[in-house]
Amino acid sequence: MTDAPADAPLDADARRAVKPVICYPNDSLPRPDLALYRAARASARKTGEVLVPPREGRCFEVKAGQFFRISSVEGPQVGDLNLHNLHDLTERFFSGKTRALHGTHVTTGERLWSNLPYLRPMATIIEDTLGWYGIDQYGGSVHDVIGTRCDPYTGNLLAGGHYHHCCHSNLTRALADHTGLPLHEAEMLVHDVLNVFMCTGFTRDTGQYFMKASPVRPGDYLEFFAEIDLLGNLSACPGGDCSSEHSSDTASCHPLLVEIFAPAEGMLGDWPSPSVNGYDRSHGR
Ligand SMILES: [Zn+2]
Numbered sequence: 001m002t003d004a005p006a007d008a009p010l011d012a013d014a015r016r017a018v019k020p021v022i023c024y025p026n027d028s029l030p031r032p033d034l035a036l037y038r039a040a041r042a043s044a045r046k047t048g049e050v051l052v053p054p055r056e057g058r059c060f061e062v063k064a065g066q067f068f069r070i071s072s073v074e075g076p077q078v079g080d081l082n083l084h085n086l087h088d089l090t091e092r093f094f095s096g097k098t099r100a101l102h103g104t105h106v107t108t109g110e111r112l113w114s115n116l117p118y119l120r121p122m123a124t125i126i127e128d129t130l131g132w133y134g135i136d137q138y139g140g141s142v143h144d145v146i147g148t149r150c151d152p153y154t155g156n157l158l159a160g161g162h163y164h165h166c167c168h169s170n171l172t173r174a175l176a177d178h179t180g181l182p183l184h185e186a187e188m189l190v191h192d193v194l195n196v197f198m199c200t201g202f203t204r205d206t207g208q209y210f211m212k213a214s215p216v217r218p219g220d221y222l223e224f225f226a227e228i229d230l231l232g233n234l235s236a237c238p239g240g241d242c243s244s245e246h247s248s249d250t251a252s253c254h255p256l257l258v259e260i261f262a263p264a265e266g267m268l269g270d271w272p273s274p275s276v277n278g279y280d281r282s283h284g285r
Contacts, residue, residue, distance in 0.1 A: 024101050032124040034109060036271060037225045040263035041067055041126065048260040050234075052079070054253030055165040057174030057235040060260065061086060062226040064273040067126070067261040070196050070234065071221040075254035076214050076241035079196035079234050080149045080167035082175075083112060083122050084189065086229040089179070091118045095145045095192035104201070105141040107131050111227070112194060119277040122230060127223040130197065133215055140201040140212055143222060147200055147209065149193045150237060163238075165249070167193065170235035178231070196222055196234070196256075198242055213243035228273050234258060 009015070044067055052058040054077070062068045070079060085091035094115040102110045107128045111121040130142045151168035155161065168190060176186035197216040202209060240251035 026101055029101065030121075032109065032111065032121070032225070033271070034124075034126060036268065037124065037126050040065075040267040041223075041225075041261065043264035043267045044261035045264075046259055047262045050258045052234050052236045052256045052258065054236050054240075054255055055170065055238045055249070057167070057170035057172075057233055058258070059174050059178035060232045060234070060258050062230045062232060062260055063262070064226055064228050064230075065263065065268050065271065066226050067223060067263070068123075068226065068230075068232065069127075069221050069223040069257075069259045069261070071257040071259070072197060072216045072218050073255055073257045074218055075252065076197075076216050076218075077254040077256055078198040078214055078216070078237045078239060078242045079256045080171065080193040080237055081196050082171055082191055082193055082233040083114075084231040084233070085114070085118075085122070086231045089175075089189050089231065091115065092189065092191045093122060093194065094119070095148075095194065098194075099145040102145075104146045105144045106194065107143060112224075115191075117277060117279070117281055119279075120274045121227045123224040123226055125222065126225050127221070129220045130215060130222075133199075135201075136199075138201060138210070138212070139204060140199050140210070142197060142199050142215065144195045144198055144200045145192075146202070147193070147195045147198065147211075149190070149235070150239065165238050167235035167237050171233050174233050174235070178233075190233075193235075198237075200242075211239070211242045214241045216241070232258065 050058045050060045083093040091114050098113045112123045114122050133142050135141045149167040151166050171190045172187040176183045197214045199214045200211045236256045240253045
């Protein structure tokens with residue numbers, strides 16, 4: 001948007017004054033039964049944990065009907081989260097459609113949806129200790145689905161060099177290590193993330209993506225209910241709290257803790273893990 005704008009038409013103001021329409025009114029989205037999930041969570045016991053070291057990624061597995069919690073430990077830290085169907089890694093988190101359905105940032109009661117042609121909830125957020133943050137004076141908020149993941153290709157494009165601990169590379173190594181896939185096959189499965197704890201927005205004047213120091217503090221967490229069997233992959237971003245820069249070893253970085261919890265037998269009643277999307281896939285042929 002750096003070129004001078006073309007001459008505006010006479011009715012430019014009237015065209016700009018048209019009121020926006022919500023693309024996907026989400027009152028017809030299937031609602032998660034949060035009361036059921038929370039009752040099940042109250043009965044749950046911890047079955048495992050993974051500590052993600054700073055500037056590294058780690059995978060974890062969560063069965064449908066279990067819970068996983070991502071916590072800040074030691075110091076403010078942002079995480080980049082990928083989710084795959086544990087049994088078919090090509091079904092993965094669809095950040096773009098999640099954004100279209102829920103908005104730029106997600107919180108309690110909202111869901112992480114999978115890519116086409118599956119388009120079903122993979123996980124539901126049941127607790128967010130940063131839910132109080134809301135939208136700040138700059139238009140910033142927490143846990144975004146507007147960023148992609150920091151990566152060495154953009155770093156190379158903008159500044160040259162070869163930095164190997166961007167979230168993209170951390171997620172790639174972690175997925176290769178966990179699955180045994182060759183590094184470059186694993187890389188093709190890495191996808192746009194949920195930016196856990198990251199505080200971001202778009203500037204009002206230029207529309208640019210911005211970040212600012214995350215409000216997260218040790219003890220804060222984001223907790224999910226797994227709707228399907230999941231392979232999670234989390235990177236502790238080299239940006240640390242993302243207050244200044246990423247794609248370097250400059251920022252102060254901390255680990256992130258992932259904990260898995262399993263509810264007591266029968267607590268979910270006849271809750272069904274969601275099926276893949278109902279569209280018949282004939283595409284008019
Ligand atoms: Zn990152």
